[in-house]
Amino acid sequence: MKAAVFHAPGKPLSIKDMAVPDPGPGQLLIKIHRCGICGSDLTMTDPASPVSFAPDCVPGHEFSGEVVAIGKGADGGFAPGDRVTAIPVAGCGACEACDVHDPYGCANCAYLMGGFGEYALVDARLTVRLPQSLSFEDGALVEPLACGSQALRLSGIRSGSRVLVLGAGAIGLSAIYWARRAGCTSIVAAAPSRRRQSLAETMGATGFLSTGDDLAAEAAEALGGAPDVVFECAGKPGAISSALACVATRGTVVSSGMCFAHDNFVPGFATMKQVRLQFSMAYELQDFKTSVAALDAGHVEPRAMVTRSVSLMELPQVLEDLRRGGDDCKVMVKPQN
Secondary structure (H helix, E strand, O other), X not given: OEEEEOOOOOOOOEEEEOOOOOXXXXXXXXXXXXXXXXXXXXXXXXXXXXXXXXXXXXXXXXXXXXXXXXXXXXXXXXXXXXEEEEOOEEOOOOOHHHHOOOHHHOOOOEEOOOOOEOEEEEEHXXXXXXXXXXXXXXXXXXXXXXXXXXXXXXXXXXXXXXXXXEOOOHHHHHHHHHHHHOOOOEEEEEEOOOOOHHHHHHHOOOEEEEOOOOHHHHHHHHHOOOOOEEEEOOOOOOHHHHHHHHOOOOOEEEEOOOOOOOOOOOHHHHHHHOOEEEEOOOOOHHHHHHHHHHHHOOOOHHHHHEEEEEEOOOHHHHHHHHOOOOOOXXXXXXXXX
């Protein structure tokens, strides 16, 4: 099979011929049909980042495909030809977190990834079938949507809560989507530029602000009061401080922006407001199922995030181009082309 291989930060991925892996116990081998490019794919291959992928791995974690082989003892009754998406990691399978399908809570959580290749291995326990109403492109949107689903679960949001979302990338747009599904009718997105305003409104935002020195006042004015919940999805230094400044007294800030740079905020100001600061790492299996169900029910606004599709051979150059910015939101890779 062909796959895009990571070598070291600062070096472009290279397309290599590799052996198709055999599924081990409890695993499925899937033929990848779509894989989204995530902002973390740019971060983890950047020499300026303090974290990176393991050398010689095949990245890609927002994928969907079809089952082609089944390992011994794989749960779920999967059969060749089943259309699926899956959590791109595996836990030990024996701890309390794994028992409730929360692999990121497992002390032995391991990344499988592999979506930037023609075939990948997944844990059958963390795999979800796609209904016929969903395309493979929809299936590759489930992973970023699941990130927003967990953030919403952890926020304690209620119907009617005033919501501010910092950042208008895929995770911020997902937070908007789920806040709207939760019955919130006052949702403001804030980002450095307005190039994602239309997308944010498609996902359910009722207002859009350019981040600046008066964001707290502007957000409160746009929402009719300080936000009860702020989703920090920017992943930049200063974003948490900004979120804490904006949120209402006894409000909640959920951070899922994954900033790896050193950051600072003044805890005393947050303490005086009795703010709850919650970090959200990825998702659990229930969030994948919730995301699939929402798309299957016809809530297909996330499709608007997909701006183009590229072949596996194009991927290394596209990744380098994306570092320079642009108008793309979610670029899909088609490994089989």
